[in-house]
Amino acid sequence: MHIGHQHDTPAAVGADAARPDGSRRALRIGLGGPVGSGKTATVAALCAALRDTLSIAVVTNDIYTREDAEFLLRNAVLPPERIQAVETGACPHTAIRDDISANLEAVEDLEDGVGPLDLILVESGGDNLTATFSKGLVDAQVFVIDVAGGDDIPRKGGPGVTTADLLVVNKTDLAPYVGSDLGRMARDAEEQRGELPVVFTSLRAPDGIAPVADWVRAQLAAWTG
Numbered sequence: 001m002h003i004g005h006q007h008d009t010p011a012a013v014g015a016d017a018a019r020p021d022g023s024r025r026a027l028r029i030g031l032g033g034p035v036g037s038g039k040t041a042t043v044a045a046l047c048a049a050l051r052d053t054l055s056i057a058v059v060t061n062d063i064y065t066r067e068d069a070e071f072l073l074r075n076a077v078l079p080p081e082r083i084q085a086v087e088t089g090a091c092p093h094t095a096i097r098d099d100i101s102a103n104l105e106a107v108e109d110l111e112d113g114v115g116p117l118d119l120i121l122v123e124s125g126g127d128n129l130t131a132t133f134s135k136g137l138v139d140a141q142v143f144v145i146d147v148a149g150g151d152d153i154p155r156k157g158g159p160g161v162t163t164a165d166l167l168v169v170n171k172t173d174l175a176p177y178v179g180s181d182l183g184r185m186a187r188d189a190e191e192q193r194g195e196l197p198v199v200f201t202s203l204r205a206p207d208g209i210a211p212v213a214d215w216v217r218a219q220l221a222a223w224t225g
Contacts (some may be wrong), residue, residue, distance in 0.1 A: 022148055023116065028138065030122045030123075031123045031124065031141075032096065032124040032131040033127070033143050034146075045212075046216060047078050050217075056103060056113075057083070057120050058122075059120075063074070095124075104137060107120055122138055128160075130160060139165045139219070141165050142167075147169065147182070150180070151175075154167075154185050154192055167196070167197070182200060199215070
């Protein structure tokens with residue numbers, strides 16, 4: 001399920017697209033969202049859906065641990081050398097928006113070590129509705145919320161919900177059990193976001209990641225085109 005008239009319109013732009021050697025760098029897509037919304041599971045599902053046709057790497061962010069990276073490693077979504085963990089030591093905003101140096105270093109290390117790459121996914125540590133990525137770090141942003149967090153989240157807005165290039169409403173299979181109204185969430189999201197796309201996902205469903213994977217492919221097509 002998706003809303004937004006431009007859900008296939010690429011958000012990525014071509015600024016600073018070249019590496020120092022003149023080759024095209026990987027498209028960088030950031031994934032943010034509240035704690036427990038399913039960011040890491042979304043990254044894992046995207047890797048599984050795209051790894052056979054694209055060269056992918058991942059940077060994860062946690063405050064004091066490598067837990068998200070270890071989840072991806074346990075699930076063998078990519079070879080270990082394609083996963084880099086950043087320990088921010090502070091609010092996740094710091095590493096994805098304010099001082100992005102650690103993430104940029106991780107991205108560049110991946111391109112140097114296992115490149116050439118088509119796509120690098122940068123996952124933020126769990127944060128609140130104000131989390132956004134620096135345009136110096138990523139080319140497009142995905143914001144993940146889940147129905148268990150309350151069906152009023154889209155209405156509350158915040159920069160993550162209102163400005164992300166793609167809003168993912170995750171765990172739709174839980175809606176009947178937590179009293180969330182998916183129709184209301186869709187209407188509120190459209191009111192907050194206008195033409196920006198929204199997709200509803202359940203990663204427990206067969207090919208539940210498909211709408212997000214399709215959006216990523218559209219971004220990559222624009223990037224390489």
